[in-house]
Amino acid sequence: MSVLGASLLGESVAFTVWAPRCRSVELVLEGVRPQPLTAREPGLFRVTIARLPEGTRYRYRLDGARHRPDPASRWQPEGVHGPSVVVDPRRFVWTDQEFRGRDFADLVFYEVHVGTFTPAGTFEAIIPYLPALSDLGITALQLMPIAEFPGSRDWGYDGVDLFAPQSTYGGPRGLRRLVDACHARGVSVFLDVVYNHLGPEGNYLAEFGPYFTDRVTTPWGPAVNYDGEGSAGVRRHVVENGRVWVNEFHIDGFRLDAVHAIHDTSPVHILTEFAQAVREEAARSGRRVHLVAESHDNDRRLVLPVAQGGLGLDAVWSDDFHHALHQRLTGETLGYYGDFAGEQHLTRALAEGFAYQGEESTYWRCRRGTPSADLGGERFLIYLQNHDQVGNRPQGERLGALVPFEAAKLAAGLMFAAPAVPLLFMGEEYGDTATFQFFTSFLDPPVAEAVGRGRADDLSRFGWTRPVPDPNAPNTFVSSRLNHQLARATRHRALRDYYARWLALRRTHPALGARDKALARAACKDSMLVLERAAQAGGEVRVVANLGSAPRDFTPSAKWRLLLDSADAQFGGPGKVPLLAPYQLLLYEVEP
Template sequence: MAHYYTPVGAHLGPDQICTFTVWAPFRKAVSLVVIAPLPAEYPMARDENGYWHYRMAATPTGLQYLYKLDNDLLRPDPASRYQPGGVHGPSAVVQPAYPHWTDDDWRGLELKDLVLYELHTGTFSPQRNFQGIIARLSYLEKLGVNAIEIMPVAQFSGTRNWGYDGVYPFAVQHNYGSVNGLKEVVNAAHKHGIAVILDVVYNHLGPEGNYFADFGPYFTSKYKTPWADAVNFDDAYCDAVRDYFLQNALMWLDEFHIDGLRLDAVHAIWDCSARHFVAELSEAVSVLERRLGRRKLLIAEIDYNAPRYIDPVEQGGYGLAGQWVDEFHHALHTMLTGELDGYYEDFNGIAHLAKAYKDNYVYTGQYSPHRKRRFGDLPRNHHYSDFIVFSQNHDQVGNRLLGDRLSATLDLPALKLAAAAYLLAPQTPMIFMGEEYGETKPFQFFTSHGDAELIAALREGRRREFASFNWQGAVPDPQSENTFYGSALSWEPNEALLECYRSLIALRRNTPALQNQGPGCIAVEILNEKALLLQRKLEEKPALFIYLNFSKDAINVTNVNGYTLNAVFTTHTQPLPAEIAVHAGFQLPAMSASVFAVKE
């Protein structure tokens, strides 16, 4: 079923022949208006599906153009590959061939083998761009990370944005580097053995520079979203919209050698038709995987606790490789901080964290006080590695009133415990940039829109979002440059914490019991209201015992499980006893993770 679509945008061939294609089904006339190098206008021809076409010989790379709709509106290309002057200016023709690829042998990585690292291009490095990522790949490799997850890079308004306001899904943000900058990142990452996951947004389009409605019914009023009209995935004329986003996904995975996509808020991709867009996407990506012989991962951000998104297509699911689990974060966060406001009201106590380890979701059908309904379902027959867990991420930090990281409120032992709690989980871990060295600067919400009304609405919206929390202080101004620069990494590491992350990642990647992520690989025991024991298994037998003590006091435990234990690792400065006999008592230091192996 894949690849039936009409390729949209300006496609430059090796012969410098460029085909321009744009969907505008209700327009009576569309022309291609060349802005540079030499102004010119060419009427386009409409096909029966509402696409307009023009074929240009001897097209120079970098040619700038707009589309003229009904001899009236001048608009950039919705499938623009480059917006050199930002969201309101002309689109530019790019050269898709990149001659410098050196990753022919790269086959991609499986989700189960990943340690992910989420980063935002503009604030990750002092360079604020793709080159700054490349410069830190050695650092990441040494840390033990083998996948970076880059927050959206699709062209957004202005130069400072998390990326979720992108309005040209096919264009790389103009101030993140040259047209080939992202390809250089991917090529360099692969050299370091690091996969690249790209965050893409298919559930909405940003508020400024959003000219989609001028072209066609990209939106539908059938559904409501928190942002605007929903993207039209199942209403009349949706084929072209679905194809547009399918092409976008395949462009990143194929032309850019991206190893996977993190699909933003797939619960807001409204589609009640016979084949859900997400299922169609995962089938198209499977076809690409087979053609390329490279693993391509689709990972959802999803709010539903609905296993259908990650269930296999042949079992009625949508076939995604994995999903983020915010609930693991919330359960861990409340244990670490004691916060119980807003959506944290749904999470309290050690039992919820234990359930997140065991069942991946906390809510699997029981009543949620925050959502005011029974919520979720139990995922069945999944590997734990299908679920991405974290102690922080851009949302969980940045959508706090002050954008404060855990490092702002927790001391070093607690930060190490937070790290161990998810890096030793059977789920797939993800680090948020700077977390590993205890970055103390916040990560706040920042924008650089040009529209005064939008800016005012956004400021008001941020204030409303925090109403249900008891956070104190003034909401930082998203538009201020200071908010952006104040969120950029300082690269002033807490070496002790960084060393702990390195050790935990090395332990994870080198310990067979931690690499076993199949069903039944973990047993979870609640020791008391502040402490958990995770038993990690190999061949169905306990192999590793991980004690997590969230208490501010040391607690005494007894080795009741019938195995002699050997010390492996502790997050605490105080060393563990080298060997613990069956029935022996021992102490778990306050705020610590202690790892023991079953003695052979």
């Protein structure tokens, strides 16, 4: 089967495109007469051109009229409307042959938006920060979507060229350099990929084939056709996209965006087919790849083995932990936060993964979730902040802007103590004060206006009443850029030290390193939360946390040895206090 896009074959280039809606497809090169592509398999057109150098720009002419970029283009240096470029992946010299990936349970994720992480906003500009992230204890860099999108400012969920790394980020060479540098430090690289919809501008796929369906809808645009007429070619496009990321870019894993919006009634679900394909691709070079699903359904089937009726993915994002802890610390009850009033949601999320396991949800107006207590803790990825939970607030405030400093540390301690896989949002570890707002850079004014209106409507339905910044305004993007200099300031440095201490304990203490939820217990009464953790091989810890704003009486057992105190002066706290201070968290080792 031919590889989609422009593939190097010795000194020749094979151009392959799936275009069943076209009667004819021609290859248009600069200064050369258009070359017709020959129909091979149904809807699949191909032509091979000899002695064509890397860097050659090209387009396809559809039915003798419309000039369009390649749906499987590897590089769009002039943007989503410009020509595609031939890229030779063999030209890059990789140095990561010794890196084979990590066990998923050992990962500590760090979510990054490439454009706002540094002033340069490129893949390569991230590289100088890798030593500090590695020293902190980060083992997986998760990049927000990088498929080519309109302009230079976007979260990435408006991408339209799935195979092309964003040109303003540095394109394919910049991405390869970043991945190679990460692997040199033992850091995996995950991509956030969007297979439930494509962006509204520069999306020419429907002119080539039946990529979309009107049988179902998504909040962001037409749904992708995974099970209707002509869907075999659509599925191939997505599966091959995953193979290319693994093969040509050495990607170690994927975050699958909003899989609840992927509709597929096929005998083999597209997510299962995708997972099997990318794992096979990685295995060819002795590597492994992991897949994490985002879903608001709390659906255990996502991580169950295929033999047990599941989809066979590795883990799910667990919003419930965030929602329950955020609600408890901020008191917010708008939108879905209203479902999480009450400490029982937090203790259940801590010990079992999902807080909602089939109970009625007021916000969703239905029963939500499935049982999760029997699933391993490595099946759940939890967080205090991420692009959605920060960026989908009208002003994009981070948790540190909403709660006291001591409460932010308490929250981090509970995340790291939980039997789950943690994710940090960029800048969280030192308490960056920059907001993270929703931003775009659509070139088509009607599209920009429609997206802005839709954004305001979404937030209004949630219950927010504050004004919403214009997503397409450049300053909305600029105000979301990190200020790494803050990490040197006293309190910010203390917070980073606190994060580093927790991550070191997770690596070295067997009870904190275990992901066995069967040995985890959580209880809360009168704002006093106690989390018990243990390991099969031995080792036991207790976490005691004051979730309230008033001090509490507390006397530890004589067999408990203090490992960490969030109120310690070295972590920017008030120091030793006679009572359990507001938002103080204590970690003890239980001695035999």
